[in-house]
Structures are given as C-alpha cells and as structure tokens.
Amino acid sequence: MYSPTGFAYPAVPTSIVYSDSLLRYKFAHRHPMHPMRLDLTARLAYDLGVFDLPNVTRARPHTSSHGELELVHDAAYINAVQLVSADPRRSDEKRGLGTMDNPAFADMHVAAATIFGGSVQAADLIASEKAKHVVNFAGGMHHASRSAASGFCIYNDAAGAVAQLLESGVKRVLYIDVDAHHGDGTQSIFFNDPRVMTVSLFPGSGFPYETGGGDAPGTAVNIALPAGTSDSGWLRAFHAVVPQVAGAFEPEVIVSQHGCDAHTEDPLSNLRVSVDAQRMAAISIAGLAHDLCEDRWIATGGGGYDVVNTTPRVWSHLCGVVAGAPIGVSEPTPQSWRDYVKEKYRKDAPELMGEDADTWWRSWEVGYDPNDAVDRAIMATRKEVLPLHGLDPWFD
Numbered sequence: 001m002y003s004p005t006g007f008a009y010p011a012v013p014t015s016i017v018y019s020d021s022l023l024r025y026k027f028a029h030r031h032p033m034h035p036m037r038l039d040l041t042a043r044l045a046y047d048l049g050v051f052d053l054p055n056v057t058r059a060r061p062h063t064s065s066h067g068e069l070e071l072v073h074d075a076a077y078i079n080a081v082q083l084v085s086a087d088p089r090r091s092d093e094k095r096g097l098g099t100m101d102n103p104a105f106a107d108m109h110v111a112a113a114t115i116f117g118g119s120v121q122a123a124d125l126i127a128s129e130k131a132k133h134v135v136n137f138a139g140g141m142h143h144a145s146r147s148a149a150s151g152f153c154i155y156n157d158a159a160g161a162v163a164q165l166l167e168s169g170v171k172r173v174l175y176i177d178v179d180a181h182h183g184d185g186t187q188s189i190f191f192n193d194p195r196v197m198t199v200s201l202f203p204g205s206g207f208p209y210e211t212g213g214g215d216a217p218g219t220a221v222n223i224a225l226p227a228g229t230s231d232s233g234w235l236r237a238f239h240a241v242v243p244q245v246a247g248a249f250e251p252e253v254i255v256s257q258h259g260c261d262a263h264t265e266d267p268l269s270n271l272r273v274s275v276d277a278q279r280m281a282a283i284s285i286a287g288l289a290h291d292l293c294e295d296r297w298i299a300t301g302g303g304g305y306d307v308v309n310t311t312p313r314v315w316s317h318l319c320g321v322v323a324g325a326p327i328g329v330s331e332p333t334p335q336s337w338r339d340y341v342k343e344k345y346r347k348d349a350p351e352l353m354g355e356d357a358d359t360w361w362r363s364w365e366v367g368y369d370p371n372d373a374v375d376r377a378i379m380a381t382r383k384e385v386l387p388l389h390g391l392d393p394w395f396d
Contacts, residue, residue: 009290011055011324012132015125017118018042019060022138024111027103032268032305033152036345038138040312040337041301045319047334048327056323059125061118061136063110064160068120071163072156072189077147078109081154085109096149112154115139119157120164122298126253127168132295133286135322137315140257140302142183150185158300159189161255162196171195174251174292176242178281179259179302180269182206182222186257192216197249199242201234203227203270208380211388218388221245223381226373230272232361233374234262238281240364240378241385244396246288248389252296254289258282259302260314266306274357275310276329279317286321297322308347317353329354368394 023035045051051058069078077095084090084097085108091098098104105111115138122134142158143151162173175190177183177200184206190196192213199221200206212219223237246254258281260266262273282299289297299322304311313333320327331353341349369375382393 009286009295009324011053012295013130014053014056014133014323015059015122015131016045016051016056016319016322017059017061017122017134017136018138021114022061022118024107025115025138026111027105027152031103034307037304037307037311040308040341041137041315043340044312044333044337045316047337048316048320050316050319050323050325053323053325057131059118059121059134061114061121064113064117064120068160068164069113069116069155071167072146072159073144074147081112081149082109095147101151102149102154108154112141115141116155116157116160119161119298119300123161123164123168126296126298127165127170133289133297133299133322133324135299135319137301137318139300140179140259142177142179142257142259142302143181143185145185145188151181153185156185156189158183158255158257159186161298161300162186162190165253165255166195170252172197172249172251174246174249174254175199175257176254176285177201177257177259177302178238178262178278179257180262180266180271181259181303183257187220191220194219197221197245197251199245201225201237203229208384211384218385219249221381221385223377225271225377227270228272229374231274231277231357231359234271234273235277235280235359235361236364237374237378238284239361241381243288244391245385245389246292248391251293253293253298254285254296255298255300256285257300257302258314258318259304260311261303261305263304263306263310263314265310266304268303268305274355274359275313275317276354276357277359278314279321279326279329279354280359282318282321283326308341308345309350313350313353327353329356
C-alpha cells in the first residue's frame with residue numbers, strides 16, 4: 001500500500017550513475033552551479049556505505065551522441081552548443097548560450113552531453129530490466145527547452161530519460177519535479193504528448209491553468225505555491241495533488257527531479273523546506289513507484305546551491321531511498337566526510353544527516369481552508385486538473 005511517511009518497501013536492483021567525468025560541467029569558479037556539490041554528494045553517499053549495498057551497482061555515464069540528444073533537442077541547437085563550446089568567446093543569446101546564467105566554457109557540449117547520457121543510460125537500465133531504480137543526481141537539467149538553454153541547463157537530461165523510455169516502448173511516463181523552480185523545459189517538450197504527465201511544485205513561472213496541449217489535456221500539473229512555503233505546506237501540497245493525478249494517469253515508469261533549492265538556506269529560491277521534508281518527498285515517490293509502476297523509477301538531481309550544508313545531504317538521502325536503505329535524519333555525517341570537506345574546500349560540514357525539523361502536515365481529507373494561501377494554491381490546481389481525469393476537486 002502507498003505510505004506517505006513510512007518506508008516498508010523491499011530493496012530492488014538499483015544503479016547509481018556517477019563518475020568524475022560529470023564534474024566537468026562547470027560554468028565558472030563562482031557560478032552557483034558548481035561541481036563541488038556533485039563531488040560532496042558522491043563522497044558522502046560513499047562514506048555512508050550506499051555504494052556498497054549488495055543491491056547497488058554503479059553505472060558510468062556515456063557521452064550522448066547527436067542522435068540521442070535529438071530525442072528532445074533540435075539539431076540546430078545542438079550544433080550551436082558545439083560552436084560555442086569550441087570557442088567560449090562566442091555567444092548565441094537567442095539560444096541562451098554565453099549569457100550570465102549560462103556562460104560558455106570549453107567542452108561545454110561534452111560535459112552537458114555526459115549528464116544527458118547518464119539519464120538516457122538510466123532509461124536503458126530500466127527498459128532492459130537490469131535495474132528497477134536508478135539515480136543520476138548530476139542530472140535534472142529541467143529548464144533546457146527543445147531549442148534553447150536556460151537557468152544553468154544546456155541539455156535536458158530528464159526529458160531525455162523520458163523520451164528514451166518512450167522509444168523503448170513504455171506507454172506512459174510520470175515526471176515529478178520538486179525543484180523550487182518550475183520544470184518549464186520538460187513541460188514544454190511534452191506539453192502536447194498524452195503519454196507524459198509533468199507535475200511541478202514551485203513558486204513563480206507556470207500556472208494551474210497550464211494543463212496540457214490540445215492532444216494531452218490534464219497532463220501538465222502545476223502547483224504554484226506561495227513564496228515562503230515551509231515543510232508542512234509543501235508536503236500538504238504534494239500529497240493533495242501528486243498521488244491523485246498519478247493514480248489517475250497510471251504510469252508505467254516515474255522520472256523524478258529532486259532539485260533541493262527549496263531549502264531554507266538556498267540562496268536562489270524563496271521556499272523554506274528542510275532536508276528532512278525533501279527526504280520524505282523522495283520516500284513518497286518511492287511509494288508511488290512501488291504501487292503504480294512495479295518499482296520502476298528514475299531519480300535525478302537538479303537545482304541546489306547551498307552546496308555544503310544542503311545539497312550533499314538531500315541527494316545522499318535520495319540515493320539511500322532509491323537503494324531501499326533510507327538514512328536516518330538523526331544519523332551523524334561520517335567524520336571522514338567532514339574531514340574531506342574541511343581539507344579540500346575549507347568549509348565546516350554539518351554533523352547530522354537531518355535538521356530535526358517538524359515535518360508534520362495536514363492531510364487534505366481534514367478539509368480546505370480558504371484563508372490559507374497554500375490551500376488556495378492547491379485548490380486552484382485541483383480544480384483545473386482533477387476534473388480532466390474524472391475526479392472531484394473537493395473530495396477525491
């Protein structure tokens with residue numbers, strides 16, 4: 001049975017996509033999207049023993065070819081990325097390349113295509129039944145559209161994983177995005193595809209009335225949360241919408257994006273979500289995959305710019321959940337990891353895996369409060385989307 005807070009699911013064959021080649025995705029030394037967040041995550045997950053679990057194998061990502069990239073990107077755009085990558089003094093602002101968000105760097109094409117390749121590889125592992133769960137925490141580049149870069153994202157690997165699953169014969173894929181920023185690129189790529197449902201929780205761009213193209217009504221789901229939403233409201237919103245639309249859609253595979261920039265300390269967002277709550281969201285998605293998809297689940301990373309205190313802990317929790325061995329929030333971070341952080345990055349690392357946060361949330365069944373801004377956001381989405389699936393926005 002689906003369990004929103006517990007974790008009673010058996011460990012399944014799991015693959016973690018990772019190699020140091022993923023660290024080449026580096027715009028600039030002071031750019032928020034710094035590869036140290038990947039390095040610190042991999043080191044923390046390794047020191048916690050996640051990589052050594054008996055059901056876990058490690059997959060080394062390949063660099064995607066033009067053909068793979070063209071699953072979701074225009075050939076002209078890929079060529080533009082290669083040109084700017086070959087000469088970083090160039091720019092193509094029409095395509096979002098060489099901008100303040102996406103400054104050009106040498107070998108940008110290869111670095112981005114390797115992240116993309118990791119998520120395509122994840123899809124192949126699922127389709128070939130070599131794994132039930134796969135995580136590529138370097139991925140989740142959800143802002144890149146078919147023909148442009150945006151928001152630190154050059155190639156949209158999350159969309160690439162979805163497209164590769166469809167190519168392999170999967171009939172319905174559910175994409176869940178818990179980043180603090182809207183999964184706009186992924187939504188735009190599949191907006192008119194009835195085989196893909198995209199769900200985003202965020203404040204900002206994207207609106208509840210964006211519910212899918214003419215051929216795919218009800219397959220775009222947007223919960224536009226108010227700025228400052230904290231754990232209780234964030235989790236309430238998730239559980240008031242995501243299980244309902246997921247159950248109605250009946251996906252065969254779930255692809256999720258776990259940008260952790262919803263955290264209170266993240267410098268680039270305005271949500272107030274704890275490490276503990278983000279761990280709970282990962283557990284809930286594992287439950288949905290167990291109940292709806294015979295455990296088939298691909299998890300990616302995404303945003304996350306509090307690179308020492310937050311990102312490594314959230315994504316190590318994600319790796320633990322994906323592996324069927326969730327790490328307790330009261331568990332200490334390994335001393336070996338804290339020493340590594342201090343020696344390599346001259347930073348003080350957190351001592352615990354969690355934050356002792358109060359993650360209690362009110363179930364939607366308790367009732368709707370019209371005076372609560374989070375409830376109004378939830379209801380706006382439920383009214384737009386649930387009737388398209390034959391559900392009652394007030395009661396289902």
